[in-house]
Amino acid sequence: MSANESPAGQQQTGQTGTYDSAFLKACRREPVPHTPVWFMRQAGRSLPEYRKVREGIPMLESCTRPELVTEITLQPVRRHGVDAAVYYSDIVVPLKAIGIDLDIKPGVGPVIANPIRSRDDLEQLRALEPGDVSYVTEAIGMLVRELGTTPLIGFAGAPFTLASYLVEGGPSRNHERTKALMYGDPQLWADLLDRLSDITVAFLKVQIEAGASAVQLFDSWVGALSPADYRRSVMPASVKVFDAVAPYGVPRIHYGVGTGELLGLLGEAGADVVGVDWRVPLDEAARRVGPGKALQGNIDPAVLFAPREAVETKAREVLDAAAGLEGHVFNLGHGVMPNTDPDALTRLVEYVHEQTAR
Numbered sequence: 001m002s003a004n005e006s007p008a009g010q011q012q013t014g015q016t017g018t019y020d021s022a023f024l025k026a027c028r029r030e031p032v033p034h035t036p037v038w039f040m041r042q043a044g045r046s047l048p049e050y051r052k053v054r055e056g057i058p059m060l061e062s063c064t065r066p067e068l069v070t071e072i073t074l075q076p077v078r079r080h081g082v083d084a085a086v087y088y089s090d091i092v093v094p095l096k097a098i099g100i101d102l103d104i105k106p107g108v109g110p111v112i113a114n115p116i117r118s119r120d121d122l123e124q125l126r127a128l129e130p131g132d133v134s135y136v137t138e139a140i141g142m143l144v145r146e147l148g149t150t151p152l153i154g155f156a157g158a159p160f161t162l163a164s165y166l167v168e169g170g171p172s173r174n175h176e177r178t179k180a181l182m183y184g185d186p187q188l189w190a191d192l193l194d195r196l197s198d199i200t201v202a203f204l205k206v207q208i209e210a211g212a213s214a215v216q217l218f219d220s221w222v223g224a225l226s227p228a229d230y231r232r233s234v235m236p237a238s239v240k241v242f243d244a245v246a247p248y249g250v251p252r253i254h255y256g257v258g259t260g261e262l263l264g265l266l267g268e269a270g271a272d273v274v275g276v277d278w279r280v281p282l283d284e285a286a287r288r289v290g291p292g293k294a295l296q297g298n299i300d301p302a303v304l305f306a307p308r309e310a311v312e313t314k315a316r317e318v319l320d321a322a323a324g325l326e327g328h329v330f331n332l333g334h335g336v337m338p339n340t341d342p343d344a345l346t347r348l349v350e351y352v353h354e355q356t357a358r
Contacts, residue, residue, distance in 0.1 A: 041335030091157025154207030158219035223258025242270025278333030294327030
């Protein structure tokens with residue numbers, strides 16, 4: 001399928017069964033039978049069945065095994081009854097696929113052997129070809145057959161967040177090297193993000209063409225920037241990504257942590273759905289984002305460690321704040337924490353479905 005096919009063409013070629021799902025209806029700001037629910041990082045981490053099947057298998061290797069990816073992606077759908085599956089992978093998978101020397105170290109995160117600090121270092125970033133990630137195409141094909149009418153969400157890391165890992169050499173609290181490059185060599189920075197946007201586009205296209213019903217762009221660290229810096233130095237690359245996948249007609253979700261001051265810009269970059277963390281109530285987030293966008297979020301993941309009544313009280317607050325929205329996908333304001341009780345997630349899905357049944 002070419003990137004120039006119409007949304008209608010997309011619906012006929014693979015997403016027909018999921019088109020009328022509550023999740024996709026909410027993304028399109030259409031009436032829903034209930035508020036749909038899914039959780040970031042629902043595939044893995046907190047589930048004992050995940051830990052069992054991944055035992056002894058390094059994270060990045062697990063992402064290249066289609067049967068394992070399929071099983072892990074399906075686990076939270078079976079257990080929690082969520083309204084969408086999210087593809088099990090990691091945002092650095094496309095970087096690994098093009099030959100970047102990196103590893104995901106337990107308790108640390110992605111670590112880059114040769115950080116990008118100069119123009120010569122850019123040569124590490126070649127184009128991503130579909131054959132580099134053939135295991136993604138295979139896994140999504142398997143998943144679409146298994147999921148039936150349940151949508152699959154594909155995802156990728158946004159150019160800024162990928163750049164921050166590449167420049168810092170790993171996770172960073174203050175992003176000092178990243179910002180030094182962004183301020184000190186704006187042309188090199190722009191070229192870096194442009195290359196990363198092309199890699200991100202290619203990775204998302206592989207997922208959509210294999211059958212993903214929606215995609216989410218994770219800009220995990222972009223909350224470290226001011227609105228002016230985001231608009232000038234980051235937004236063009238994100239716009240390029242969203243524009244490139246727009247012809248497929250699948251909903252595009254944009255999410256970052258600590259992005260309360262950037263919410264309007266995240267929507268302006270081209271998302272159909274703006275993810276909101278727990279720091280801004282959804283009614284206020286809607287005011288900042290403006291009309292024409294659905295919102296996703298936004299209960300604090302830490303609330304799930306509280307007693308059931310407290311979880312339901314906080315969930316009710318989220319639903320009340322979302323009452324006037326054009327479209328709402330219920331989610332956490334960040335990912336599921338590893339020590340979360342899986343039963344708390346299952347109960348939360350049931351609660352939201354019961355409270356919002358129409």
